[in-house]
Amino acid sequence: xxxxxxxxxxxxxxxxxxxxxxxxxxxxxxxxxxxxxxxxxxxxxxxxxxxxxxxxxxxxxxxxxxxxxxxxxxxxxxxxxxxxxxxxxxxxxxxxxxxxxxxxxxxxxxxxxxxxxxxxxxxxxxxxxxxxxxxxxxxxxxxxxxxxxxxxxxxxxxxxxxxxxxxxxxxxxxxxxxxxxxxxxxxxxxxxxxxxxxxxxxxxxxxxxxxxxxxxxxxxxxxxxxxxxxxxxxxxxxxxxxxxxxxxxxxxxxxxxxxxxxxxxxxxxxxxxxxxxxxxxxxxxxxxxxxxxxxxxxxxxxxxxxxxxxxxxxxxxxxxxxxxxxxxxxxxxxxxxxxxxxxxxxxxxxxxxxxxxxxxxxxxxxxxxxxxxxxxxxxxxxxxxxxxxxxxxxxxxxxxxxxxxxxxxxxxxxxxxxxxxxxxxxx
Amino acid sequence: xxxxxxxxxxxxxxxxxxxxxxxxxxxxxxxxxxxxxxxxxxxxxxxxxxxxxxxxxxxxxxxxxxxxxxxxxxxxxxxxxxxxxxxxxxxxxxxxxxxxxxxxxxxxxxxxxxxxxxx
Numbered sequence: 364x365x366x367x368x369x370x371x372x373x374x375x376x377x378x379x380x381x382x383x384x385x386x387x388x389x390x391x392x393x394x395x396x397x398x399x400x401x402x403x404x405x406x407x408x409x410x411x412x413x414x415x416x417x418x419x420x421x422x423x424x425x426x427x428x429x430x431x432x433x434x435x436x437x438x439x440x441x442x443x444x445x446x447x448x449x450x451x452x453x454x455x456x457x458x459x460x461x462x463x464x465x466x467x468x469x470x471x472x473x474x475x476x477x478x479x480x481x482x483x484x485x486x487x488x489x490x491x492x493x494x495x496x497x498x499x500x501x502x503x504x505x506x507x508x509x510x511x512x513x514x515x516x517x518x519x520x521x522x523x524x525x526x527x528x529x530x531x532x533x534x535x536x537x538x539x540x541x542x543x544x545x546x547x548x549x550x551x552x553x554x555x556x557x558x559x560x561x562x563x564x565x566x567x568x569x570x571x572x573x574x575x576x577x578x579x580x581x582x583x584x585x586x587x588x589x590x591x592x593x594x595x596x597x598x599x600x601x602x603x604x605x606x607x608x609x610x611x612x613x614x615x616x617x618x619x620x621x622x623x624x625x626x627x628x629x630x631x632x633x634x635x636x637x638x639x640x641x642x643x644x645x646x647x648x649x650x651x652x653x654x655x656x657x658x659x660x661x662x663x664x665x666x667x668x669x670x671x672x673x674x675x676x677x678x679x680x681x682x683x684x685x686x687x688x689x690x691x692x693x694x695x696x697x698x699x700x701x702x703x704x705x706x707x708x709x710x711x712x713x714x715x716x717x718x719x720x721x722x723x724x725x726x727x728x729x730x731x732x733x734x735x736x737x738x739x740x741x742x743x744x745x746x747x748x749x750x751x752x753x754x755x756x757x758x759x760x761x762x763x764x765x766x767x768x769x770x771x772x773x774x775x776x777x778x779x780x781x782x783x784x785x786x787x788x789x790x
Numbered sequence: 791x792x793x794x795x796x797x798x799x800x801x802x803x804x805x806x807x808x809x810x811x812x813x814x815x816x817x818x819x820x821x822x823x824x825x826x827x828x829x830x831x832x833x834x835x836x837x838x839x840x841x842x843x844x845x846x847x848x849x850x851x852x853x854x855x856x857x858x859x860x861x862x863x864x865x866x867x868x869x870x871x872x873x874x875x876x877x878x879x880x881x882x883x884x885x886x887x888x889x890x891x892x893x894x895x896x897x898x899x900x901x902x903x904x905x906x907x908x909x
Contacts, residue, residue, distance in 0.1 A: 411843070425856060428886060513844055
């Protein structure tokens, strides 16, 4: 059996893993990337629509263009990658981690000082949104439809219904329409859309595709192939209202009902997860509860912009390289950061406080729990003193916010707790 | 005078803008930057959009190649441009930025490849 050695092992070759690999390499670490698919780029390979890179490159790029900019750099720097390679096991050892991978060449053991988990997220499936009826072909996730059309060049439906208003569902509503399919409508169980406002406009309104809020699919029909779905209006507890049912003929039901960070490897390694984000609890360098294991991108928390995925990859890459070089000092002082009132989640959940006069701003990401007009986002300590405050004209859960906080400017006590809250200001 | 609400699609911020039109005079409020104003004025005068799609290829391992228009095209021409895109079969191993259809339907926009996947 082959055994290889590296400083930093990166799992996943999507935008997070690519950015993490490049950052760790630039920080002087020996890096190895593991990717299960044939090509690097992750989900961006099939995200052919544009709008990527507006924050980072100030350009409107398509997914492949954005990914390939990083792949070009990755290749220029000759960072090693193993493609079509699966992780079968990873465990902690005395001086790091031992990971077993398998590919065409057989089994390889990889010893690494640090690990970066850039495993992305998975789509929730029909099984996770319990729909009654038969189990015909034609019920699939928006990501699967995207793969069919954009990578395989096959149109998987002539007339479809989309359940859920997540961004991929909205993007696919437009894509299917452009390719000649009829999208009867997008049905969302919640009373507010899940996707970005601009996507409601440029993907649905532009093409006359109706969005039905507070509606869901209650039943599917069909033996071999889907023939129809039953739609019903829901009440404020999301329960279908009797008498509002309507049957819609269609050959596909496309689901865009949420994304869940993928953390199977993390959980097997004993990494603690945050029930808010469904990703690992992390500190400001994106190190998880297990020293030496870092998390970034959609594995850490589901992002709406790839620009932030790359950014988190870079933070994790830098952190992992420093850890591998033992340049990272043991955390003398750290505080917990918790999502409080009106805050859906906050990342990182732990912040190491700088020593002495050293002052470095920490990137903090958060989402609001509901749609708010004029509001104030605050981070306060246990005494109620305000550490950070920022005003927003509006906050919407689908749109993640990023702030830079200088935690070093305050005399925070070790083991303390900070709470993030959002207060809506009524004029 | 007419008044309407337009959501800016230029960036992910998605500003909700109020647009007042009085003859030739258009007043935009609620935008966070200059691009919002340009977008709102265009929406009232000549709405422009970008399109991203795929073209067929002659290579079985990669049956389609992603592409997009190099610059925005008139909104009403989206489906005409899609028809042109769907006529193409790429037979050369072209890459990112290479022109597939120059000046598609006289719009001034080229249809360009957006991936090196054939390389």
